[in-house]
Amino acid sequence: MPPSLYRVTDFLSRARELDAADTLAPFRERFVIPDEDLVYLDGNSLGRLPVSTRERLHQAIDEWGGDLIRGWDRWITLSREVGDVLAGGVLDAAPGDVVLADSTSVNLYKLAAAACAARPARHVIVTDDDNFPSDRYIFQGLAQARGLELRVVKSDIDLGVSVEAVREALDEDVALVSLSHVAYRSGAVADMAAITAAAHEVGALTLWDLSHSAGAVRVPLRSARVDLAAGCTYKHLNAGPGAPAFLYVRADLRRELRQPIWGWFGQRAQFDMAAEYDPMDSIDRFQVGTPSVLGAYAALSGAKLTAEAGIGAIAEKGAALGAYAIEVSDAWLAPHGFTLASPRAGTRRGGHVTLHHTRAWQFSQALRAAGVVPDFRTPDRLRLGFGALYTRFVDVYAGLSRLRDIAEAGTHLEFPEQHARVT
Amino acid sequence: MPPSLYRVTDFLSRARELDAADTLAPFRERFVIPDEDLVYLDGNSLGRLPVSTRERLHQAIDEWGGDLIRGWDRWITLSREVGDVLAGGVLDAAPGDVVLADSTSVNLYKLAAAACAARPARHVIVTDDDNFPSDRYIFQGLAQARGLELRVVKSDIDLGVSVEAVREALDEDVALVSLSHVAYRSGAVADMAAITAAAHEVGALTLWDLSHSAGAVRVPLRSARVDLAAGCTYKHLNAGPGAPAFLYVRADLRRELRQPIWGWFGQRAQFDMAAEYDPMDSIDRFQVGTPSVLGAYAALSGAKLTAEAGIGAIAEKGAALGAYAIEVSDAWLAPHGFTLASPRAGTRRGGHVTLHHTRAWQFSQALRAAGVVPDFRTPDRLRLGFGALYTRFVDVYAGLSRLRDIAEAGTHLEFPEQHARVT
Structure with a gap:
């Protein structure tokens, strides 16, 4: 038996053994998977459709059709219901700490503005240079509008932001640190x-x-004494494309903080239609306009599924999928110029593993053509995202073995170097 | 034949004649109407579910399940597609003038903030005292944060805001008028x-x-040289509970205006993930975060239906439904203490007619119990909303005849005077 074939068999057997021992394996059936041949490694961009969500959305559409305006008697509390499931089952938070609202970007704006307003004598927002673009843009806009300094910490593109780097940026003029x-x-x-x-x-x-991180790893909001947080539900929480975001405000800060977009869903007794804005004391004060009912049902259904599986088990499996991917990549892909662009230690890694290659964009197109969906991130990163509730070790095996085949055959060179509009 | 019975027959015959002559009557079949006995007179709070929307949403859910992240290759332009249908078929605007985004409240915030920033030497926002609460709250928040004066014009609660009243509030210090x-x-x-x-x-x-007004009456954005506008899609545009809102910015103002929430969906070549925010020149610069795909499909489907029927025909039928309701109300309800709380002239009225009664809340509960869904608006208004695409004259007849029966029998007095959380 030639060495390469031996190794193939070895990694495949390992994947099968790991799948057989996986306590989360039964959750894969809880998702709609119309194409079993597709290897989906982008659950950290857009999670899969849960069966329960498909059913709940169909039901919600018909509730709209049948109940019409009367549905709002129930829908009015949905954003809080989702918040409570997220708080208890996904984040380390208490009921009433979290609410579904708007998009992540809008929530970052509301919370950052509220935080800066609560520290009026301070003039600095600290973030890092590899934070997600929308986060950085939001802070740039706030800094410009309010005459604040945006202090950008240098982070390691592969290993993330260090405590030391943040500490060096801190002084008594810092109002907010957002990462x-x-x-x-x-x-x-x-x-x-x-x-x-x-x-x-x-x-x-x-x-x-x-x-x-929400739905992928443990998020120690309470034990870390986090002040504010926001996040999306369409990645590891599987709530669908553009589903509403959530936000968290620590209980003792809530009444002190006032967000700048004063909408009627933040108003005390909103249907009294009072002339003056008087926000609720609860987390609802961070709501603004009429929330999406379909979005809320999808988020509720997705959050419940994650809570049912347990974030501890999800984080462990995510780390194991990543460790397996790194091992296979070291053996098969490193010889073709791929290098690991993520932390090697499982405890330092979220639900995805990133590989660097100067031709990453061409490889990502070749993978798609070969029935594997990875994610490309500019300029030269291939992101392999794992959804612990539905990604199997054999999927990782299949994705990486096809990537190796592409690298060996050079088929990626047939794809354009020019990036598409959406990557 | 006693006089009252004669009048009953008369109004019913009239309703049937009007329905028979109604060119929009066939559109009722385009909606999901599971309960033909329900008289729904609240389409101005939440429009009905179009058959095409139900189908499109089911399809979109399965596109998420099957296409996964690849769906974004198409979804990325959806907000603009909806905007173009609204511009051409519903509002008097050009392609590229309108985009779907966020909630109405968030859009009002973005546009009002952008307008005030574009008039930095001016310090006044003008609105009216009966504008929708969320609008007023948004402006209160902006005024407080930016040291502006919110100048509140007195409007007539039944007849609306007059040109004269607005004119009196105007001077060279006014940055923005929002109504x-x-x-x-x-x-x-x-x-x-x-x-x-x-x-x-x-x-x-x-x-x-x-x-x-969008989807109910002609909106002369272009001919009136309107600068900015925002609105919701879940009322007369039938896009479902909490569907995304839209916004309009006149073409020649677009590059001059900069909204304060700098998100990645407003960014030029967003997937380049550039370090500095650099907004697109187009209407997309007023987008912020990842938009709801289900919401966009529902809005697209609803907007297309309205465009197909034609806003002229819709406005005419809406006015006719209102005129009929007023005539019946004058004859049957005025003797029971109801008074018209809307303009009498059809050209001065949108898609609903409002009746005043000190016991309006009790009447609205009694109507619901009798299979009629009206809307209550604090403190003492019964709102009868007409969806020109699905409300028949016989529905108005049925709703008002049951209201008369309730008033005659006094059954409304059996319902609580205390308001519910959601009205």
Whole structure:
């Protein structure tokens, strides 16, 4: 038996063994998977459709058709219901700490503006240079409008932002530190507890973007004494394209903070239609306009599924999928010029593993043509996202073996170097 | 034949004749109507479910399940597609003038903030005291944050805001005039052209809330030279509970205006993930975060249906339904203490007619119990909303005859005076 074939068999057997031992394996049946041949490794961009969500959405559409305006008697509390499921089952938070609202970007704006307004004598927002673009744009806009300084910490593109780098940027003029818990490109996990503690030492507030961590890893909001957080539901929470985002505000801060977009869904007794804005004391004060009912049902259904599986089991499986991918990549892809662009340690990594290659964009197109959906992130990163509830070890095997085949045959060179509009 | 029975027959015959002559009557079949006995007179709060929307949503859910992230290759332009259908078929605007985004409240915030920033030497926002609460709250928040004066014009609760009242509030310090095109309580239509012209005379910009007018009456954005507008899609555009809102910015203003929430969907070549925010020149610069795909498909489907029927025919039928309702109400309900709380002239009224009664809340509960869904608006208004695409004259007849029966029997007195959370 030639060595390469031996290794193939070896990794495949390992994948099958790992799948057989996977306690989350039964959850794959809870998702709509119309094409079993497709290898989907982009659940960290858009999660799969849960069976329960498909059913719940069909039902919600017919509730609209039949109940009409009367449906709002129930729908009015949906954003809070989803928040409570997220708080208890996904984030380390208490009922009433979380609410579904708007998009992640709008929530970051509301919370960052509220935080800066609560620290009027301070003039600095700290973020890092590899934070997600929308986060950075939001802070740039706020800084320009309010005459604040946006202090940008240098982070390692593969290993994420370090506690030391953040600490060096902190002083008594910092109002807010805002970072992503899991870096969108590398999947690196920031040390939420240490960074939050460092921010608190200088009297600053923290705002964490949980878009890539909620539903993928443990998010220690309560134990880390996090002040504020926001995140999306369409990645690891499987709520569908453009589903509403969520936000978190620590209970003791809630009444002190006032967000700038004063809408009727934040108003006390909103249907009294009072002349003056008087926000609720609860987390509802961070709501603005009429929320999407379909979006809320999808988020509810997705959050319940994650809570049922348990975030501990999900995080463990995510780390194991990543470790397996790294091992296979080291053996098969490193010889073709791929290098790991994520932390190697499972505890420092979120739900995806990123590989660097100068021709990453061409490889990502070749993979799609070969029935594998990865994610490309500019300029030269291939992101392999794992949904612990539906991604099998054999999927990772299939994706990486096809990538190796492409690299060996050079078929990626047939694809354009020019990027598409959507990557 | 006793006189009252004669009159009953008379109004019913009239309703049947009007329905028989109604060129929009075939559109009723285009909606899902599971309960033919229900008399739904609240389409101005939440429009009915179109058959095409139900199908399109089912399809979109399965596209998510099957296409997964690849769906974004198409979804990325959806917000603009909906905008173009609204521009051409519903509003008097050009392709590229309108985009679907966020909620109405968030859009009002973005546009009002952008307008005030574009008139930095001016310090006043003008609105009216019966504008929708969320509009007023948004402006209160902006005024407080930016040290502006919110100048509140007195409007007539039944007849709406007059050109004269607005003109008296205008001077060279006014940055923005923002009003609702159709008043949420009375349905009164404001004189968009005259008020916009008056605002322009003093160098102010105008921002119109079209929530109650889009899909109900002609909205002369272009001919009135309106600067900015926003509105919702879940009322007369039938896009479902909490569907995304839209916004309009006049072409020549677009590059001058910069909205304050800098998100990645407003960014030029967003997937390049550039470090600095650099908004697109197009209407897309007013987008923020990832938009709801299901919401966009529902809005697209609803907007197409309205465009197909034609806003002229819709406005005419809406006015005729209102005229009929007023005639029946004058004859049957005035003796029981109901008075008209809307303009009498069809050209001055949007898609609903409002009746005043001190026991309006009890009547609205009694109507619901009798299979009629009206809308209650605090403190003492019964709103009867007509969806020209699905409301028949016989529905108006049925609703008002049951209201008369309730008033005659006094059954409304059996219902609580205390308001519910959602009205």
